[in-house]
Structures are given as C-alpha cells and as structure tokens.
Amino acid sequence: MPQSHKCTSALNFVFFSLFFVLAILLTQPASAHFSEGTKVRTIxxxxxxxxxxxxxxxxxxxxxxxLVGKAQVDQTPLExxxxxxxxxxxxxxxxxxxSAIAQDTGSFETRLTEALVFSQAGLDLSAKIASFTVHMxxxxxGFNSLSAAKAAVAEPTPRLDPLFGQAMVxxxxxxxxxxxxGILSVHAGYDPLVPGPGVTIDNHLIDARISPPVSLTAPGQLETPVVIDGSPLSTFGHFVFQGALHILEGLDHVLLVIAMALGVGATxxxxYLVTAFTLGHSVTLIATFLGATPSWPWFIPAVEAAIAASVLYAAIAxxxxxxxxxxxxxGIGLLHGLGFSFVLGDILGRDAPDLVPALLAFNIGIExxxxxxxxxxxxxxxLMKHLAEPALRPVRLGALSGIAILSTWWIAERINGLVYSV
Incomplete structure (x- = not known):
C-alpha cells in the first residue's frame, strides 16, 4: 500500500476514534468533585x-x-x-x-445486626445490639472518635417520624x-440498592483499637469485604491509591494534564509547569482541611466552574x-487543589483521627x-511521531479541540448550577 494511503487510513482511524470518544464523553455528566448526594456510613x-x-x-x-432494592426491581411500594x-x-x-420501632425494638435490632457482617479468620462473628438511636x-x-461515637449513640430518639431519605441511625x-x-473484615449483609442520580455512597472505617486510631475509606455498599487491620502502613497505601484513583476518575483533571503535555511536549x-501546578494544588488541599476556605453555598459551584475554565484555557494555550x-x-493548581479537597472531605472527613498522614498519602497518590x-x-x-508522523499534528489539534469543546460545555453547565446556588 502506498505511503499516502497508509497516512490517509491512519488519519481516518484517528479522527473516527476521536469522534467516538468525544461522543461518549458528551453523554456523561460533568462530574463535580463534591456531591450533595454523597451518603457516608461510618464504622x-x-x-x-x-x-x-x-x-x-x-x-x-x-x-x-x-427492601429498597427489591422495590426498585419489582416497581412496587416499600413494605x-x-x-x-x-x-x-x-x-x-x-x-x-x-412508634413501630419502639413497639418492636427486637425486630429492628435484628435488622441492624444483619445489615453488616463482621468476620475474623474466615468465620462470621455473632453480634448483639447494645443500643441504638435515630437522628432526623x-x-x-462527629463520629470519628470513641468518645464522639458514644455521645452520639446516647442521644435520645426523635418524637417525630424522620424522612426516610434523610434519617440516620x-x-x-x-x-x-x-x-x-485481631484482623477484622466487614461486608454488607443485605443486597445493595440502586442509588439515585447524583447519589454516591462512601464508607469511612476507623480502627480505634490502637492509638492513634487509623482510618480508611471504601466506596459503594460494601458488597465485597473490607479488611480493618489497624496497620498505619496499609492505611497510608490505601490513601495513596485513593489519590491516584480520584485524579484518574476526575475527567477535568485528566484533560488538563493532557492539554499541558500536548502544549509543550517532553521538555x-x-x-516547570507540572511543578507549579503541583505546588498550587498541594497548598489548597492542605489549607482547606485546616479550615481556610469559606462555607458560602455558592463557593463550591464557583470553584467547579473555574476548574472547567482552567481546562479550556490549557487547551487553547x-x-x-x-x-x-x-x-x-x-493558580490553576490552587483551583484543582480545592476540587481534590472536596473529594477528600467527602470520603475522609475533616475531623478524621489520622488526618495528616491521610492528606500526605492522598497528595502522593495524586502525583x-x-x-x-x-x-x-x-x-x-x-509512538505516533515514529509510526505515523503526518497524522500527529491533526490528531493533536483534534484532541485539544475536543478538550476545548467539552470544557466549554462544563463551564455552561456549572455556571447554571452556580446561578441556582446563589
């Protein structure tokens, strides 16, 4: 096959691939780093x-x-x-x-007992509820120390019936x-439910058997067992993994780094640019957890919109x-550090017992x-420079154009969310 035909075929394949990827991305929601629908279970x-x-x-x-999962599948009311x-x-x-809970406390306690299964050495442990309370x-x-957990469970149950979706037990x-x-593992005892749009579930697990306590997080509904072993080293590794995972799952962060690489290449x-970006997001990631950011309702949507704008800037540059x-x-790093802190705030909590090593590990994972x-x-x-060099320039421009289009869409979407939050 002539060289020109090979280049044309390569270009067609690349442009089709870019169109396909962009079409998929445009069907996905512009994921923000903070979700008001995040539900946290603490153990x-x-x-x-x-x-x-x-x-x-x-x-x-x-x-x-x-019961919720069954009702969702069968399209029937909760019973x-x-x-x-x-x-x-x-x-x-x-x-x-x-009223029903007060009249049949034993059955409600059984439901609580069976909601989580704890195991050691492969054997399930028998469990007994000592006490419980309900919050509106x-x-x-907080619920991140033994004393705080004891105080919370000792609070009286409400007289009114709390809304099911807002109540905490x-x-x-x-x-x-x-x-x-010894080493303990935990997993869900019930089948999972299907979270609604924009709702995520995180689990914050704290081992207070040692001093100082250590913590880790796990997403989802604990369908698979999570090990609690009290090891600071494994906890550190866990948050390194979480940091790496969250930059790879954060599409706006991924596209910003890609735009930076395509902008200046391996030079x-x-x-220098990556170092400046790293220093910036490290500062705000730490400062946010020290309480240096405001709590205005419009602040998080404004940051998310600015992050999208930074991606557009990097693509155009x-x-x-x-x-x-x-x-x-x-400065862009400062913005993205705030975005990372919103994620870490959801999964860790700003009053976690091992906040400093978790912050350090999470930041290492990001890097x-x-x-x-x-x-x-x-x-x-x-590879393209050595195998299909004529296609490199159009592919580069096509990728950057796709990033610019997607980030523009994010800006419009997030500004719309900002308007509603003001």
Missing amino acids: LVAEENGILVVYVRVPAPLVFSD SPFLRFEATGTGNRYRLNM QRPQS DYVVHLNSQDPM RKLI AMIQRSGSLLVFA LGQLAILAATLGIVF
Whole structure:
C-alpha cells in the first residue's frame, strides 16, 4: 500500500476514534468533585474491657437496602412495619415509623445486626445490639472518635417520624470474638440498592483499637469485604491509591494534564509547569482541611466552574502554542487543589483521627496519577511521531479541540448550577 494511503487510513482511524470518544464523553455528566448526594456510613471499631465493639452511623436506606432494592426491581411500594408511606402535594415519600420501632425494638435490632457482617479468620462473628438511636438528619456532631461515637449513640430518639431519605441511625454492636485486637473484615449483609442520580455512597472505617486510631475509606455498599487491620502502613497505601484513583476518575483533571503535555511536549518547560501546578494544588488541599476556605453555598459551584475554565484555557494555550506562565498554572493548581479537597472531605472527613498522614498519602497518590497521565500522553505522542508522523499534528489539534469543546460545555453547565446556588 502506498505511503499516502497508509497516512490517509491512519488519519481516518484517528479522527473516527476521536469522534467516538468525544461522543461518549458528551453523554456523561460533568462530574463535580463534591456531591450533595454523597451518603457516608461510618464504622468505628474499638476494644472495651476485652470485648470487640463496633459503633456504626448509617443512612437509614442502607439499613433497608434489601427492601429498597427489591422495590426498585419489582416497581412496587416499600413494605416494612418500620416505614410509613406518606402522600404529599409534591409527591410520595416514606418516613421511619418511630412508634413501630419502639413497639418492636427486637425486630429492628435484628435488622441492624444483619445489615453488616463482621468476620475474623474466615468465620462470621455473632453480634448483639447494645443500643441504638435515630437522628432526623445527619448530625453535625462527629463520629470519628470513641468518645464522639458514644455521645452520639446516647442521644435520645426523635418524637417525630424522620424522612426516610434523610434519617440516620447510630448503633453499637458487640461482637463475640476470641481475638478483639485481631484482623477484622466487614461486608454488607443485605443486597445493595440502586442509588439515585447524583447519589454516591462512601464508607469511612476507623480502627480505634490502637492509638492513634487509623482510618480508611471504601466506596459503594460494601458488597465485597473490607479488611480493618489497624496497620498505619496499609492505611497510608490505601490513601495513596485513593489519590491516584480520584485524579484518574476526575475527567477535568485528566484533560488538563493532557492539554499541558500536548502544549509543550517532553521538555523542561513541562517539568516547570507540572511543578507549579503541583505546588498550587498541594497548598489548597492542605489549607482547606485546616479550615481556610469559606462555607458560602455558592463557593463550591464557583470553584467547579473555574476548574472547567482552567481546562479550556490549557487547551487553547496548547492549540496556539503558548504554554502559559508558571504563575498561571500555579493558580490553576490552587483551583484543582480545592476540587481534590472536596473529594477528600467527602470520603475522609475533616475531623478524621489520622488526618495528616491521610492528606500526605492522598497528595502522593495524586502525583502518581498525574505522572501516569503524562507518561501515557507523551508515550502516544512518541509512538505516533515514529509510526505515523503526518497524522500527529491533526490528531493533536483534534484532541485539544475536543478538550476545548467539552470544557466549554462544563463551564455552561456549572455556571447554571452556580446561578441556582446563589
């Protein structure tokens, strides 16, 4: 086949691939780093007088996930003596039936006991509820230390029936363990439910059997077992993985790094830009957890819109071959650090017992993920330069154009969200 035909075929293949990828991306929501629909379940493990004790704070729907999941599949109403159906002018909803819970406490405690399964050495541990309470909504008080968990569970149950989707349940379970300080695993005892649009579920697990306590996070509904072993090293590795995972899952961060790499290539300038970006996001990631950011309702949507604008800037700068100054990319790093902190705030909590090592590990993970993106981008450029050099320029411009189009769409979407938050 003549060389010109090979180049034409390569170009057609590349342009088709770019169109296909862009079409997929445009069908996906512009994921923000903070979601008001994030639901957090906290599990704190302690040893008290030779007894393995677990304190749990859980959104009420997860206590009934088997029933919710069945109702979703069968398209039928929820059926439980502990739930009360309520018709309103704006739609139908459920409430926890506090009267029914008070009249049949034993059955409700059984449901709590079976919601999570704890195991050691491959054997499930028998469990007994020591006490529980219900909150109308997620309490402002923390649940990240043994003293805080004890205080939360001791609070009185509400007189009113809380909304099912907003209610939280705190409870204490005693496990029959021969080795209270041994490795513990936990997984869901009920089938998972299907979260609604924009709703994510995270689990914050704290091992308070050692001093200082260590924590880790796990996404989803614990369909697969998670190990709690009290190891600071494994916890550090866990947050390194979380940092790498969240930059790779954050499409706006990925596209920014790709635009930076395509803008200056494998040059010394790229090292300078990446360093400036890294310093910037490290500063705000740490500062946010020290309480240096405001709590205005419009602040997070404004940051998300600015992050999208920074991606557009990087794409345009790369297209016109103006890489941008170090100060500009340090400022962009400040914005993206806020975005990372919103994610870490959801999965870790700003009053976590091992906040400093978790912050350090998460930041290291971000850097590793960033290096992986750079390596992949520069590797593709290197291969194309040696195998299909005529296609390199149009492919580069096509990729940057796609990034610019997508980021423009994000800006419009996020500004719309910002308007509603003001």
